[in-house]
Amino acid sequence: MLQGLAGCVPPRVVANDELPAHWETDDAWVRRRTGIGTRHWVDEGTSTGDLALEAAEGALKSAGTSQVDMVLVATSTPDHPMPAMAPVLASKLGLGTVAAFDVSAVCSGFVYALATASGMIAAGLASRILLVAADVYSTLLAPDDRSAGVVFGDGAGAMVLRAGKRGEPGSVLAFDLGSDGEGHDLIIVPAGGARDRAEPSRYAPEDKHFQMVGRDVYQHAVSRMSESALAVLKNVGWTTDEVDRVVAHQANARILNAVGTKLSIPNDRVVSNISRVGNTGAASIPLALSDAVDRNEINAGDKVLLTAFGGGFTWGSAAMLWPEISTGKSN
Structure with missing residues (x-):
């Protein structure tokens, strides 16, 4: 059951006219090819984990709770190759020693993590789960790769899921x-x-x-x-x-x-x-x-x-x- 929801993007807005000049693009070209007018990119010093934390705090606020039994993070741009981001996030949120792990399925990661969370709840392993999906693709882009550079932005979204009855709103x-x-x-x-x-x-x-x-x-x-x-x-x-x-x-x-x-x-x-x-x-x-x-x-x-x-x-x-x-x- 969906109980809480939040999203966040970094404050820096990059409009099509602000993209690197050597990409030789303009607003009309980017909009025609992608439908994108602006995107948000992190500034130096901001990581995936920072966005994940902000979204997680928002989802907990939306849910009206400060307690969950498990934390899942879907990302393909983790702060470190190891450890996983989820345990670190749980610690920063003051959630104690709850189960926490990452899910890696690139842009399908949120749906995979949602299925994982639903299965965990159905199996009785948790009654409330915080699910966070976050990526900062701007940190992976090649400086000369116009085709990917015009498409990707940075952001995070989070949900709190709880046990409930099938057919209830939020199911x-x-x-x-x-x-x-x-x-x-x-x-x-x-x-x-x-x-x-x-x-x-x-x-x-x-x-x-x-x-x-x-x-x-x-x-x-x-x-x-x-x-x-x-x-x-x-x-x-x-x-x-x-x-x-x-x-x-x-x-x-x-x-x-x-x-x-x-x-x-x-x-x-x-x-x-x-x-x-x-x-x-x-x-x-x-x-x-x-x-x-x-x-x-x-x-x-x-x-x-x-x-x-x-x-x-x-x-x-x-x-x-x-x-x-x-x-x-x-x-």
């Missing part, structure tokens, strides 16, 4: 998850891990930056999210006509539009904040949900479909009944 009703490792090299940071240390001569300095084959990823993202969304709708017994809001991973506007078209769901039911914040990785769905609540674009009783696609390849979808909720807005 997470069904999931569909999948992966295909054959596409792992199409969204990748090649260097910086154990493979790099095992074969250092194999990697160049630029391999420590984010790399993506955009055209191939587009086709996979549209088909996988659409197929997964239909699978979860079948599972829960909803038709596309019954879906009030679709909240997809905010990859770019063309992908969002294509998924809506594939599902025969009109644009006015597809939630999007990508024009203001860009692609924020694992944070994009909870950040979009938080933004939609603040803008009164999603209401209690709505049937909500979530769907995401990310590196790995990974993908996943979820269906939920939206509760009466306000966000712990902090920005």
Whole structure:
């Protein structure tokens, strides 16, 4: 059951006209290709963990609680290769010795973590869980990579989930998850891990930056999210006509539009904040949900479909009944 919700972005706003001059872009070019007008980038000294903490505090405030039994963090830009971010976050929040771990599924990370949290609650391992999704992709971008540079922003979103009865407002009703490792090299940071240390001569300095084959990823993202969304709708017994809001991973506007078209769901039911914040990785769905609540674009009783696609390849979808909720807005 969804009990609390919050999102945050760093204060620095980067408009299209402020992007590096050597990228040779302008506002019209970026908007036409991506649908993005602005994005938020962290300043030096701000990390993924800082955004995660702010979002977590907001979600706990929204939920009206200071206690949870477990903390999950979905990220692919952790503060350190080890330890995981979740135990550190739990400590900073004063949550004591609760179970805490990270989930790594790139831009599908939030949906995977949501399924993990729901399973933990169903298994009786926790009655209330804090789930945080946070990424700072601006720290991974190659200085000369215009194609990725115009797309990504930084942000975090968080939820508090509690035990409850199926069918109550806030219920997470069904999931569909999948992966295909054959596409792992199409969204990748090649260097910086154990493979790099095992074969250092194999990697160049630029391999420590984010790399993506955009055209191939587009086709996979549209088909996988659409197929997964239909699978979860079948599972829960909803038709596309019954879906009030679709909240997809905010990859770019063309992908969002294509998924809506594939599902025969009109644009006015597809939630999007990508024009203001860009692609924020694992944070994009909870950040979009938080933004939609603040803008009164999603209401209690709505049937909500979530769907995401990310590196790995990974993908996943979820269906939920939206509760009466306000966000712990902090920005």
